[in-house]
Amino acid sequence: MFDLEEERLVAEITGRGARRILIQLPDGLKAEGPRLASRVRAKTGAEVFVSAVSAWGACDLSLDAASRLKADLLVHYGHNEFLRDGSNGVPVVYVPARSRHEVIPVVEKSLPLIHGKTIGLATTLQHLHVLPQVEQFLSEKGFTVHVPGRGPWAHDKGQVLGCDYFGLRKIQPQVDSFLVVGSYFHGIGAALSVEKPTVLADPYDGTVRSLDSDRERIVRQRFAMIEKARMANRFGIIISTKPGQCNPQIAMSILQQLEEKGKSGVLLYADEVLPEKLMDFADLEVFVDTACPRLALDDPERFPKPILTRDEIMVAVGAWTWEQLLERGLVRL
Ligand code: SF4
16 A cells, blocks of 8 residues: 555666665565565665664664665665765665555545634645645635645655644644644644644544544643653653664753752663663653653653653753743654
8 A cells, every 4th residue: 555666766776786775664564575675686686684673753764774784775665854865874765655545535534523614734755645636625625725834854845744743833823723634643743733623534544533632631641741750850861872863962951951950860872762671760750752752742651750852841940831832832853
């Protein structure tokens, strides 16, 4: 159900004269890895490695692994460019993996849930190619549609990323509500970034839902988490070594602000932030995540202790008010 652009991939490899390739696929596409590897080997004669570790986003490029394996090309599926090519000299080919799932039927199903007649419409990279079709369909149904512009990480008009809903926030004053076409992960990310009613149309399972009550529940949960952090004294500030999530300067600034408030903290680094690994730091009361903001927001119950985003800790130390945090949106990298 996804276009893996195999002909383009073979042409890229041949055109660049690459002899050793590392292929990264998101978990949902990993099963395609062995077939892709044999096809590429047969067509190009190149040696192919398929990454067996997670690839959460384009922030998660396996540049170090590619370098260690002496690969001369990294092929990254499922996301578009996030970092500039070759920050360690390894060129990257991005293949978006466009979805072939039908979109119009699920958008039609979502119509009764939509608030108002002026809507903000966005989707993920996988469905961007059908966005004009969706826009036209909605216009024919009497809606005025606004498509957001690019954000810092979402490079295309109409696109949202798990940590970039900047475009939606920008068009918020012009719309009554939002419609997101994609998975729950992107839908709830959007809902947490805006204050207007948000509906999800999910082409993968054909379901539609309003995300407003989920947003309210998560916002309450985040408020409670920040209150716990205000009372705590010992903090672990997590830095990820993933190329697009590595923010040591921000982590050090947070540590300084905590210390100015008479609290103590330690800088922790990890490639993958795993709850079970954090359990080893038994003395720490609260974790602050300076890596992917969705770690803290989506599944806080997976973590043994409260975990805050780097923006939420600003409220806990008194640098921002809760209202200022909501104005900026809960999801930002
Ligand atoms: S930081 Fe998180 S949400 Fe943003 S692209 Fe990476 S994995 Fe996705």
